[in-house]
Amino acid sequence: MSRATPCIILGLALLAALPASAADGLTALQCPALVDTAAGKLLGQTTVVIDGNRIREVKAGFVAPDGARVVTLPTGSTCLPGLMDMHTHLTSETSRDAYSEGFRLNDADIAFKGAVFAERTLMAGFTTVRDLGESGGGVSVSLRNAVNQGLLKGPRILTAGKSIATTGGHADPTNGSRRGLQPDPGPEDGVVNSVDDARKAVRQHYKDGADLIKITATGGVLSYAKSSDNPQFTVEEVKAIVDTAKDYGYTVAAHAHGKEGMRRAIEGGVTSIEHGTQMDADLFPLMKKHGTWYVPTIIAGTFVTEKAAEPGYYPEIVRPKALAIGPRIKSTAGAAYKAGVRIAFGTDAGVFPHGQNAREFELMVEAGMPAMFTLQAATTHAAELLGMSSDFGSLSAGKYADVVAVPGNPLEDITLMKKVSFVMKDGVVYRGAEAPARPELGKRGRATV
Missing domain, CATH: 2.30.40.10 (Urease, subunit C, domain 1)
Structure with a gap:
């Protein structure tokens, strides 16, 4: 965790307008x-x-x-x-300058932004969220702690800290950097390349104070890399993460767009599949067999499709992926609902502006889900996904x-x-x-x- 954290928390306390x-x-x-x-x-x-x-x-x-x-x-x-949003990123938000922020912003800058985004999320009616991946530095953990201590207005936060990735994979923090600019990241930085690395990364997350684990099982849309859907973990690596996570009482969320990466994640025992763009009739039975939750994030797909049409908003390596992946998520979510897959509400807030999370309800209805089901997805289903039905959801x-x-x-x-x-x-x-x-x-x- 950054040495600047005490100063960050003090500054955030002065920034906050506190509850009644x-x-x-x-x-x-x-x-x-x-x-x-x-x-x-x-x-x-x-x-x-x-x-x-x-x-x-x-x-x-x-x-x-x-x-x-x-x-x-x-x-x-x-x-x-x-309301409960099972997929947010409270310490970042989309912009034309987002790809340079990692080189310009300090942890304190990110924390002040996160304080604003957290309050915006709460005021939109979301009282509990999962934060599924930050850039590093432990800012989301400090943000959670500040909210819990009453220093900030914000939702109840369960954070995964830094997403666990593979070298060159979605969430490798050095993607897009010239060689030598940053050191080769390892398990302490959330980048793994073996079963042993996988176990160490989970234990490091426990040491850092995370609440759950998030892995990037396939390529991603917004990462500075060519593929959006190639598998990026072996089944053995996924199982090592899931088994180690269980030792610490952690669930595991898996970002996944491509079928093979999803299959490996499901068979490896993850708790939820996030996005699930290429999920289809081959994978629906596997999801149901393992009891795996699906968190669609339709709004994120819609937003990146819209922005990919704006020249210069995303790097050129990202635009084709956004145009190919974004439009598919809504239809996949509708098909998953019809197939009886367990669905919980999540948005990927940060990929689009925070505070607009509730647009997901409208898109879920457009995908063919009844209004009541969408409300349950953000309440009873989300609470069940968290294993907290005795405390939340109704x-x-x-x-x-x-x-x-x-x-x-x-x-x-x-x-x-x-x-x-x-x-x-x-x-x-x-x-x-x-x-x-x-x-x-x-x-x-x-x-x-």
Whole structure:
């Protein structure tokens, strides 16, 4: 981790506008309508009774327990569990200058950007995210810690740290650099070339404080390399990563576009396939046999296709890959849904501007998924993928008080998910009713007014 980290965290603390108050006492959140994602149905007037940062009970109608602070949402609002994005990159964002930032920006610069992107993500209604790959330096780990300590506004972050790649593969940090400019990276840098390297890279991630592992099982669209889909790990290397990850309680997410790389990743035991562009009828049964999750990221494919048409936005080595891969993800996602593959919501935010994550709902519906299914993909399914269904995914007793609301019925108009009007995380209101202006830092990192 960078020696600059303490300074980064101090600077980020000064930057942040903190949440309204600690999650103390009883709150009765009165919802004109509520999506029961566990049951898959829409309820009428409902009160979510919150005790501290957990839900005590969910009651039909508008009720107000003795001593509770009452928060009544506007007529027509619909409450949902806090949304969960299973594929983000909070420490980077697309731009014409993105390919030079690795040579220009320090860890502190990246951290300040990440603080802005994290807040934007939370305000869009996403209260929990997986961060699946940073440039290195441990900035995403520090960002997670700062959010957990109450120094920053942001979603609950589970980070993979640096993606694990192979030499020259997608996420090799020296791709595109002239020879000799950077040293040959190894397992400590997230680049492996053997079973032993693979094990060491996982252990290094544990040492660095990651929450899960992400590998790049095939080439990628935006890396400075020719192929977007060639396999880049052996099955033995994948198994070594997965087996070692299990020792540390880690799941493994696999970036993959090409079929052979996906097959190796699935047979190697990864938890999820990200993007999955060339997944087809040959691979659907294998996904179902192994119980592998699929995180489509349709919006990322749509965005890179649009930007590839703009001369100069991407390097010339990237443009053909974006034009070939991007348009296929939506149809693959639709076919995977019809085949019964397990699907969780993810966007690849950072490949497109942060805060626009909810456009994925609209694209999933266009791909043929019912509106309710897409909402479940971002709640109950995502919680199951994380192995945290007892804490997240639905508005029910015992779970964390993560609640969002939109101004209308998203089952009738899924585009309303882009208009989140209320955000509560951990029992604290960040947007909407009683959201703060500029509170002060309280004890243990909580904010008070």
